[in-house]
Amino acid sequence: MKARPHIGDVVCAIIERNGRFLIARRPEGKTLALKWEFPGGKVESGESPRDALHRELAEELGIVVEILQRLSPVVYSYSDFSLRLIPYRCLIVSGEPVPVEHTALEWISVDDAVFYDFPEADIPILEEYRMLVSGESF
Numbered sequence: 271m272k273a274r275p276h277i278g279d280v281v282c283a284i285i286e287r288n289g290r291f292l293i294a295r296r297p298e299g300k301t302l303a304l305k306w307e308f309p310g311g312k313v314e315s316g317e318s319p320r321d322a323l324h325r326e327l328a329e330e331l332g333i334v335v336e337i338l339q340r341l342s343p344v345v346y347s348y349s350d351f352s353l354r355l356i357p358y359r360c361l362i363v364s365g366e367p368v369p370v371e372h373t374a375l376e377w378i379s380v381d382d383a384v385f386y387d388f389p390e391a392d393i394p395i396l397e398e399y400r401m402l403v404s405g406e407s408f
């Protein structure tokens with residue numbers, strides 16, 4: 271059996287505004303093409319996860335965020351690679367998101383998430399987030 275490469279830690283952001291959060295659509299021709307995801311990306315060597323998140327959000331969306339809270343990391347094996355996905359709740363402190371690397375951006379409510387096709391690794395994150403915000407006056 272062929273070993274699946276482990277791509278290491280990937281950080282992602284649940285960017286909140288007015289009771290919604292931002293999702294981004296992956297382009298055609300990339301892994302998990304056309305799926306909707308949380309903005310973010312791979313942690314580079316020598317970089318902390320939080321620094322990686324700030325870098326990725328600046329590169330991908332042109333924004334600066336404040337990190338509010340880390341949610342539970344998810345270790346997931348796709349058929350061809352595995353990863354550890356670390357989610358953070360964030361607020362934008364400057365800039366307005368522009369999709370530099372994605373084909374579309376949308377602000378959705380947690381109840382809308384069922385209508386979007388997310389990567390499998392994101393499902394437990396969406397579930398934890400749903401539980402969290404249902405207990406908050408979000």
Ligand SMILES: Nc1nc2c([nH]c(=O)n2[C@@H]2O[C@H](COP(=O)(O)OP(=O)(O)OP(=O)(O)O)[C@@H](O)[C@H]2O)c(=O)[nH]1
Pocket residue numbers: 280281282300301302306307308309310311312353355389390391392
């Ligand atoms: N940013 C982000 N990546 C995710 C999420 N869920 C998930 O499985 N991933 C995977 O984590 C990896 C993130 O890597 P990346 O964003 O830095 O790299 P990339 O698009 O250039 O990926 P690629 O070079 O593998 O095509 C991708 O393989 C992506 O499919 C998510 O919600 N957000």
